[in-house]
Amino acid sequence: MKFFADLWRICKDDKAALVGGIVIVIYLLVAIIGPTVTQVGYVKNPNLAYLPPSLKYPLGTDFLGDSVLSEIIVGTRPIMEVGLAAAVMVVFVGVVVGLASGYLGGAVDQVVMRITDVFLTIPGLPLVIVIASIIRTTNPLALAGILSIAGWAGLARAVRSQALSLRTSDFVDAAKVQGLPLRNMVARQLLPNVGPYVAIHFLLAVTDAIYAEVGLYLLGVAPISGTNWGIMINLALSQGALYTSQSALYLFSPMLAIVFLQVALVYFSRAMDRLFNPRLRVQ
Amino acid sequence: MVSFLVKRLVLAVVTIYIVITLTFFMIRLMPGNAMSYLQSQLSAQGGLTTQQIATRVQEAYGIQTTNALWQQYLSYVGNAFRFNFGTSIINPGQTVLSVVAGALPWTLLIVGLALLISFVIGVVVGTLIAAYPQSLLSKIATGVVSFLAAVPNYVVALVLIYVIADRDHLLPSSGPYSLTTTPGWNPAFIGSVLQHAILPVLSYVIVAFGSWALTMKGSVSTILGADYVRTGEAWGLSRWRVTRSYIGRNAMLPMVTNLGLSLGYMFGGSVFIETFFVYPGLGYYLIQSVNERDYPVMMGCFILITVAVVLSNLIVDLVYPLVDPRIMSPGRAKRAGLTVSGLAAENQTPDPLERSAA
Numbered sequence: 001m002k003f004f005a006d007l008w009r010i011c012k013d014d015k016a017a018l019v020g021g022i023v024i025v026i027y028l029l030v031a032i033i034g035p036t037v038t039q040v041g042y043v044k045n046p047n048l049a050y051l052p053p054s055l056k057y058p059l060g061t062d063f064l065g066d067s068v069l070s071e072i073i074v075g076t077r078p079i080m081e082v083g084l085a086a087a088v089m090v091v092f093v094g095v096v097v098g099l100a101s102g103y104l105g106g107a108v109d110q111v112v113m114r115i116t117d118v119f120l121t122i123p124g125l126p127l128v129i130v131i132a133s134i135i136r137t138t139n140p141l142a143l144a145g146i147l148s149i150a151g152w153a154g155l156a157r158a159v160r161s162q163a164l165s166l167r168t169s170d171f172v173d174a175a176k177v178q179g180l181p182l183r184n185m186v187a188r189q190l191l192p193n194v195g196p197y198v199a200i201h202f203l204l205a206v207t208d209a210i211y212a213e214v215g216l217y218l219l220g221v222a223p224i225s226g227t228n229w230g231i232m233i234n235l236a237l238s239q240g241a242l243y244t245s246q247s248a249l250y251l252f253s254p255m256l257a258i259v260f261l262q263v264a265l266v267y268f269s270r271a272m273d274r275l276f277n278p279r280l281r282v283q
Numbered sequence: 284m285v286s287f288l289v290k291r292l293v294l295a296v297v298t299i300y301i302v303i304t305l306t307f308f309m310i311r312l313m314p315g316n317a318m319s320y321l322q323s324q325l326s327a328q329g330g331l332t333t334q335q336i337a338t339r340v341q342e343a344y345g346i347q348t349t350n351a352l353w354q355q356y357l358s359y360v361g362n363a364f365r366f367n368f369g370t371s372i373i374n375p376g377q378t379v380l381s382v383v384a385g386a387l388p389w390t391l392l393i394v395g396l397a398l399l400i401s402f403v404i405g406v407v408v409g410t411l412i413a414a415y416p417q418s419l420l421s422k423i424a425t426g427v428v429s430f431l432a433a434v435p436n437y438v439v440a441l442v443l444i445y446v447i448a449d450r451d452h453l454l455p456s457s458g459p460y461s462l463t464t465t466p467g468w469n470p471a472f473i474g475s476v477l478q479h480a481i482l483p484v485l486s487y488v489i490v491a492f493g494s495w496a497l498t499m500k501g502s503v504s505t506i507l508g509a510d511y512v513r514t515g516e517a518w519g520l521s522r523w524r525v526t527r528s529y530i531g532r533n534a535m536l537p538m539v540t541n542l543g544l545s546l547g548y549m550f551g552g553s554v555f556i557e558t559f560f561v562y563p564g565l566g567y568y569l570i571q572s573v574n575e576r577d578y579p580v581m582m583g584c585f586i587l588i589t590v591a592v593v594l595s596n597l598i599v600d601l602v603y604p605l606v607d608p609r610i611m612s613p614g615r616a617k618r619a620g621l622t623v624s625g626l627a628a629e630n631q632t633p634d635p636l637e638r639s640a641a
Contacts, residue, residue, distance in 0.1 A: 016426070118298045120544070123592050125551030126569060130585045133573040134309050154544075211435050215555060218437060219570050233441075242445055251445070255438045266433040 010271050017271030023264035031080040034073040040066050040227055053249065060249045062235070068253050075228035075254065078140065079210060085144035086151070086209035091202050093148070094155030099190055101156065102163025113160070116153045124150025128212055129221050138223050143216075147209045155201045162194045196272070203269040207262050214258055229254035291600045295593045302589045303363045306582045307356055310344060320576070321372065343579050345369045368583035373575050379583035382568055387587060389459055390557070390564030393480060394549050397487030398542075404488070405495020406538065410531075412496065413503035425500070432493030437555040440486040444559060447482065455479050457561035483560045487552065491545065498541055502534040509533075532606070539606050543599045547592050565591070 011018040053060045060068050101112040131146050166172055166189075175189050216222040217230025224231050236251040321343060325336045345362045362368070368379035408428065412421045444456045455461070460475040506512060507530065515525045553566030561567070565584045572580035 114294070114297070117294055118301050121294075121298050121547065121593055121596055122302060122589055123547040123551040125548075125554060126566075126585050126588050129554060129569065129573060130306075130309065130581060133576075133581065134578075207433070214435070215437060219554065219558060219573075221570070221573050237441075242441070248445075251441070255441065259434050259438055262435065263430055263433040266429065270429075 006275055007271065010274050014271055014274070016267045017274075020264040020267030021271065023260060024268055027076060027080065027261055027264070030073055031077040034076055038067075038070040038073050040070045040074050062232075062247070062250045068232075068250050071227050071232055072229065072253055072257050075232060076257070078226060078228040079213060079230075082140050082144045082147065082213050083206045083210040085141060086147040086213070087202050087205035089144060089148035090151040090205040090209070091155065091198055093152040094201065095159055095191075095194065095198055097152065098156040098159025099163050099186065099194070102160035103167055103190065105164075105167070109160070113157075116156050116160075119150065119153035120157070122150070124208075125212055125215065129216065129219070132216055132221050136223055138225055143213065143222065144209070147212050148205075151205050151208055155197065155205075158197045158201070159194045162197065163190060166190055166193055196275075200269050200272050203265050203272065207265045210258065210261065229257050287604070288601070291597060295597045298593050299586075299590055300360070302586060303360055304356075306363075306586060307359045310578060310582060311352075311355065311359075320578070342375070343369050343372050363586065368586065369579040371572075371577055371580050373572075373577045373580075379579050382580055383565065383583045383587045386563055386565045386568050386584070387591070389562060390550070390553050390566065390588075391591070392476075393483050393487070393556070393562065393564060394553060396480060397484045397491065398546075398549060400484065401488045401491035402495055402538070402542075404492040406499050406535075408492065409496040409499025410503055410534070413500045413507065416504070424496075428493040428496045430493075431489060432497060434490060436486055436490045436552045437559065439489050440483075440556050440559045443482050443486055454482050456482055459562055479562075483556050483562055486556050486560075487549065490552075491549065494545070495538070495541075498537055499534065502537045503530060506530050506533050536607055539599065539603055543596045546595045546599070550588050550592050553588075 011021055062068055062071065097112060097116070101109045101116075127150055128146055131149065132143070135142065135146065137143055137146070172185075172189055175185055180189075213222075214228075214230035214233075217224065217228060218233050218237075220234055222230075224234060232254040233251065236247060236254075239247065242251070321340055322336055325331055325339055331339070345359065345367055350358075366380050368383070371377045371379060371382065408424060412424050412428075415421050447454055447456075455478060458479060460466070460472060460479055464472040464475045466472055512525060512529050515529045520529075550566075553564055554570050555566070556562070557564045557567035558570045565588050569581060569584040569588070572578070572584065
């Protein structure tokens with residue numbers, strides 16, 4: 001509970017972070033309850049295409065006569081699902097690899113860190129695109145797995161360096177002397193100390209995954225089926241939205257949806273940074 | 284000194300080797316892999332004997348399917364290191380090498396210009412924000428900069444195309460140069476190339492300069508309170524001297540370290556920017572070949588993008604000792620609190636708010 005009290009205190013102080021946090025909660029709610037409130041894909045009435053904004057269609061309609069707002073709402077869930085799943089995978093692999101490498105040290109550490117170096121160097125997005133183009137999956141978990149392939153290396157490095165310094169710290173020595181089991185060692189001694197990195201990296205991993213995920217749909221690398229923001233932009237572009245002004249809302253609404261979410265995540269991660277980093281809090 | 288360079292060189296070669304192995308795996312072994320796709324496509328067309336299909340597949344990928352797997356692997360790796368990436372499936376006469384070799388300079392031009400411009404702007408803006416942290420302008424600038432750093436580059440590119448290029452035709456938004464000019468070292472052509480580069484470069488810069496500025500700001504802020512800066516001031520050194528030699532040089536270290544990380548991000552971003560601006564670089568051909576399922580070209584583009592990133596990283600690593608001489612002598616590095624490979628030590632605790640290179 002102290003965690004949330006601290007978080008609230010910092011957010012009260014940093015309005016940008018507070019707004020970021022609220023926006024994230026709104027997106028999560030939309031992702032959870034949105035599809036039950038509104039549906040898309042049943043209209044298909046060309047007479048309703050490209051209607052200007054109205055009370056019934058606050059953001060106008062697309063080329064098939066569907067409400068753009070409904071599409072944004074329905075499209076939130078697949079994006080958030082895959083983004084969160086990918087971030088969970090990134091954090092899991094990063095923490096496990098980093099802790100193991102730093103704590104075990106020696107040859108294991110050497111080998112693992114060289115592999116991490118390689119993954120840090122390979123440009124992530126092209127790798128993801130190449131793999132996605134061969135696998136061509138619509139399964140959200142598989143897509144999340146592909147997206148997480150490039151992201152874990154940075155966290156693994158950060159966690160490893162923490163683990164390295166923890167290994168020689170007094171409280172870890174004390175735990176060793178007491179003969180505590182490895183489970184306790186990892187869960188009670190090591191994890192709480194790498195927590196800050198993990199929390200912040202989780203938020204940034206979500207932004208990276210969503211950036212890449214929307215990008216895959218945008219470029220048509222991931223199969224176009226269903227409704228999400230990337231597919232909306234892709235369809236808008238292929239309908240020539242760049243060259244007419246009547247479909248501007250159709251093109252730019254999903255882009256705004258992404259921008260708001262990304263900015264909110266980054267601003268909120270700043271509050272997390274302050275929460276875990278007392279030196280920053282004093283300033 | 285020598286061991287540092289050797290280590291970096293070995294890492295570069297190993298990375299390229301691993302990427303080539305990875306592409307072999309994807310072409311040959313992954314479920315739904317590229318070679319079986321081509322085989323089934325060719326046999327579905329009909330009219331070809333098994334032998335002919337095997338020849339076509341070998342032409343495209345340079346792999347003899349009848350050989351043992353390890354032989355296929357060895358010949359693939361050997362070919363790749365000799366820049367033989369097979370031929371295009373869509374345009375059978377064209378070698379992959381000719382496609383990627385023609386594309387590389389355009390990507391290097393755009394990414395290079397964007398990196399240079401965003402780096403310089405980022406250093407200046409970041410330093411100014413850190414120097415006057417309490418001023419209103421600094422606070423606004425921090426907000427704007429961290430906002431821009433969070434916006435995806437494809438959004439920026441599409442907005443630029445929509446607002447500047449297509450509505451008012453202020454600047455060209457597609458192609459590398461105007462077709463009315465003749466390629467060569469003539470002013471009309473160079474002018475046209477630069478004009479066509481403005482919007483793609485701008486798309487990169489708008490997104491990238493923000494994170495440079497944030498890194499620089501963080502770096503300068505920590506150094507401003509350092510003992511040696513106060514010592515310099517106490518000595519009565521001129522403000523300019525303190526700023527340049529005491530603050531500037533030290534503040535640049537994280538910036539140079541981050542160069543390596545952001546290179547992958549920049550080259551990766553080329554897939555969006557080059558596709559939307561129809562700019563014939565590696566990213567454009569990568570997406571083009573993905574959509575046409577021209578896997579040999581796709582793999583060639585991917586390998587070359589990686590090689591470009593690895594070599595640029597190598598250059599950064601070679602330049603780094605000039606900025607931070609401690610790397611070269613492990614003894615001094617240890618006293619300064621760095622581990623033996625200074626780069627790795629600097630990398631270990633990256634600014635968590637810095638966008639990772641995914």
